Amino acid sequence: MTAAMSHYDALDFGTIDRGTLPAQEHEGANVSVRDLTRLLHIDCPDEAWLARTAFALRRVREGESLVRAGDKFHSLYVVRSGCFKTVYTDLSGSEQVLGFPMSGDLMGADGIDSGHYGSTAISLDTSEVVIVPLASLARLVYECPRLEALLYRALSRELVRVQNMAWTLGTLGAEGRVAAFLLTLSARLGALGYSRCSFNLRMTRQEIGSYLGLKLETVSRALSALNSSRIIEVHQRSIDIVDADALRGVIDPAAGIAASIAPPLGSAVPESGAGNGKRARKPRPPFQPGIAWQQLAAA
Amino acid sequence: MTAAMSHYDALDFGTIDRGTLPAQEHEGANVSVRDLTRLLHIDCPDEAWLARTAFALRRVREGESLVRAGDKFHSLYVVRSGCFKTVYTDLSGSEQVLGFPMSGDLMGADGIDSGHYGSTAISLDTSEVVIVPLASLARLVYECPRLEALLYRALSRELVRVQNMAWTLGTLGAEGRVAAFLLTLSARLGALGYSRCSFNLRMTRQEIGSYLGLKLETVSRALSALNSSRIIEVHQRSIDIVDADALRGVIDPAAGIAASIAPPLGSAVPESGAGNGKRARKPRPPFQPGIAWQQLAAA
DNA sequence: CGGTAAGTTGAATCTAGTCAAGAAACGTGG
DNA sequence: CCACGTTTCTTGACTAGATTCAACTTACCG
Numbered sequence: 001m002t003a004a005m006s007h008y009d010a011l012d013f014g015t016i017d018r019g020t021l022p023a024q025e026h027e028g029a030n031v032s033v034r035d036l037t038r039l040l041h042i043d044c045p046d047e048a049w050l051a052r053t054a055f056a057l058r059r060v061r062e063g064e065s066l067v068r069a070g071d072k073f074h075s076l077y078v079v080r081s082g083c084f085k086t087v088y089t090d091l092s093g094s095e096q097v098l099g100f101p102m103s104g105d106l107m108g109a110d111g112i113d114s115g116h117y118g119s120t121a122i123s124l125d126t127s128e129v130v131i132v133p134l135a136s137l138a139r140l141v142y143e144c145p146r147l148e149a150l151l152y153r154a155l156s157r158e159l160v161r162v163q164n165m166a167w168t169l170g171t172l173g174a175e176g177r178v179a180a181f182l183l184t185l186s187a188r189l190g191a192l193g194y195s196r197c198s199f200n201l202r203m204t205r206q207e208i209g210s211y212l213g214l215k216l217e218t219v220s221r222a223l224s225a226l227n228s229s230r231i232i233e234v235h236q237r238s239i240d241i242v243d244a245d246a247l248r249g250v251i252d253p254a255a256g257i258a259a260s261i262a263p264p265l266g267s268a269v270p271e272s273g274a275g276n277g278k279r280a281r282k283p284r285p286p287f288q289p290g291i292a293w294q295q296l297a298a299a
Numbered sequence: 300m301t302a303a304m305s306h307y308d309a310l311d312f313g314t315i316d317r318g319t320l321p322a323q324e325h326e327g328a329n330v331s332v333r334d335l336t337r338l339l340h341i342d343c344p345d346e347a348w349l350a351r352t353a354f355a356l357r358r359v360r361e362g363e364s365l366v367r368a369g370d371k372f373h374s375l376y377v378v379r380s381g382c383f384k385t386v387y388t389d390l391s392g393s394e395q396v397l398g399f400p401m402s403g404d405l406m407g408a409d410g411i412d413s414g415h416y417g418s419t420a421i422s423l424d425t426s427e428v429v430i431v432p433l434a435s436l437a438r439l440v441y442e443c444p445r446l447e448a449l450l451y452r453a454l455s456r457e458l459v460r461v462q463n464m465a466w467t468l469g470t471l472g473a474e475g476r477v478a479a480f481l482l483t484l485s486a487r488l489g490a491l492g493y494s495r496c497s498f499n500l501r502m503t504r505q506e507i508g509s510y511l512g513l514k515l516e517t518v519s520r521a522l523s524a525l526n527s528s529r530i531i532e533v534h535q536r537s538i539d540i541v542d543a544d545a546l547r548g549v550i551d552p553a554a555g556i557a558a559s560i561a562p563p564l565g566s567a568v569p570e571s572g573a574g575n576g577k578r579a580r581k582p583r584p585p586f587q588p589g590i591a592w593q594q595l596a597a598a
Numbered sequence: 599c600g601g602t603a604a605g606t607t608g609a610a611t612c613t614a615g616t617c618a619a620g621a622a623a624c625g626t627g628g
Numbered sequence: 629c630c631a632c633g634t635t636t637c638t639t640g641a642c643t644a645g646a647t648t649c650a651a652c653t654t655a656c657c658g
Contacts, residue, residue: 088462096466160413169469204635204637214614215614236623
């Protein structure tokens, strides 16, 4: 609990500000609060002075690490361009990929509580991140109460993402995991304005496997199988999603059918009811449809 | 994005306060901010007036659900006593357990961003939760800036917990998962003042299996195997951890040995170095030791 | 005391991992 | 531009580990 105290100091207003950041992180142009909220897809009050408050950018080259597990926590990062991987590394040297943050994603949030980053972030290509010192953000929120939700929502979103990951790992087999991975990636790229059905992977089979709790051979086999089924077309790192519904069907046959019937719903969750699925074969189906697969179905 | 706007309204100060909560949640005694921070193990400034601000309690009987996936988000909950399970439910009716929140754990955080809870929370025995309306908390933080870190840290902690879960599911086999589960449970109970090496499970094999991405038979077998190895003693739901180091060894043989040599480190992560592992067989071992297993080793 | 839910154990099956070989892409220097 | 080595990817055969199906035991609750 001593770590907690020293960490608390870092959050005390006026104690630490951008001026105390490592010098290396002062480079490139600045980004306004407006830009930041737009990047995070979080609504922001329309006050002119907010545009003046700015955050620094940092450029990270391919293979370079932005933060390392165990480093002292000082800032959050929001990806502005490029793609990262975040990894745990255990004693035996093997690593587990926890995520592939892309434009608009938050990194470093796992360091807030303990005061030390919990995972290492490595750039998969030349990337740019917005540096968000927690102290600055806290001050900003204090000055503009309507920003209160900003960080809460960003953290909550990250939490949902990881929970979905846990669901994927705990529930799906190899093909399902790969299908879920492709659909999620497709949806994220689509949200960024890129093609939803044709893209290039920026990570190796090894990294995908590590992320999905599979071996690289298994990932390769799963991709080949989906390729043979005419659901996707794979040529090395180039992916074409030929039949998105079929891909959803790989995750859950019932959901695949349901998704092809129901109009693709937006980001909002249906208010109630919607217990419209074909039929429940289990004795106790009193639950509302879950969220996990919807995130994938909404691709 | 329309959901985002309406959600934002809910966070606007003065718009919603405790008075607008569902009537059913106004029952039992109240809890002060001091109590809340103590429950969450988060440091709190020592201002007298904080003791006056209070949150309501709610009692949840065994089997009863506190919130359901898809319900409109209004409050966070901190468990004060008892034990819950949080579950996703997919279309086909099968459920996946995401966690077993106990005293001091936060629930409902996955609803902040979308405005709807992402998982259902069901009590495993008669439990009590502190109701923390986000709007109240936001106002509180505004009135007392030093509380800024409170929610950030609680959310960050939850994020780390789920990330560890993803690591467990992606990396470990059946026995390792069960061992990790027992060690984590042991550590949590220990932190609450209960015995670290002798306790009763409050969940079924089915629920444990769902949580760990295994079938109930596999959980049973893993427990039996650990029992045969004299590492634990199992009689139905009663667990005795006989050899905690050996249990850690099940997760990662190297870590088990290392843990028995090195003195059990506290919550703080070593500053640097400590790349002391036996030997690295991979060509590139420039990473610091990870966090995942340390959480377990620090039991 | 009987009925139901929960847990254990065994045998067969199936999925993903392991080991190994080979093919395709990439980068570098001649 | 091509030859070379390296990395990444694919595919096959075999093995280990988890699931499935099923029988049975043990606890729990009225």
